Amino acid sequence: MSVIHPQQSARRPGLRWPYLTHPERPGCVLRTAWAAAATLALVACGRADTADAPDPPTLTVVASDIAFDAAEYEVPAGVISVALIQGGELPHSLAFEDGAGTVVELPVRVNTDTPDSTTSITIEAGTYVLFCPIPGHRALGQEATLNVQ
Numbered sequence: 001m002s003v004i005h006p007q008q009s010a011r012r013p014g015l016r017w018p019y020l021t022h023p024e025r026p027g028c029v030l031r032t033a034w035a036a037a038a039t040l041a042l043v044a045c046g047r048a049d050t051a052d053a054p055d056p057p058t059l060t061v062v063a064s065d066i067a068f069d070a071a072e073y074e075v076p077a078g079v080i081s082v083a084l085i086q087g088g089e090l091p092h093s094l095a096f097e098d099g100a101g102t103v104v105e106l107p108v109r110v111n112t113d114t115p116d117s118t119t120s121i122t123i124e125a126g127t128y129v130l131f132c133p134i135p136g137h138r139a140l141g142q143e144a145t146l147n148v149q
Helices: 028-052
Strands: 058-064 072-075 078-086 092-097 103-110 116-123 126-131 143-148
Touching: 058 072, 058 092, 078 092, 078 103
Parallel strands: 058 078, 072 143
Antiparallel strands: 078 116, 092 103, 092 126, 103 116, 126 143
8 A cells, every 4th residue: 555645646646736736737727727717706706796886975074274164064874984184284183972962083183294084984863063072173163063864
């Protein structure tokens, strides 16, 4: 009884493993091409749903020095993209406060080195106060109303 070395195939003694990708073996390139094509087809199938999905609505807020570009904003309920744009010299961020006083600070920050910042959130219908949580900015009037339909 012969012992098959791990580098040999049990079906074809003397053939080194992995024989499907060895460039000196007949048919190797064809089998490798089929494997690559099958992999690409599976990846393409997995991404077909996300490629057709529409982009979420965007809430764009321009933050200038101690002010926003609008007193009121409106977005649909659900997943939205929030874009904060630097419109002045001071750094800014965004936070929401609901009617119960719950504050949610978003991971968006802008300053002269980072002129825009975007994130995605899921938001329920209602009326919120949108404000800059940097100390002193809200007290000086940097807030707006956010209506979520």
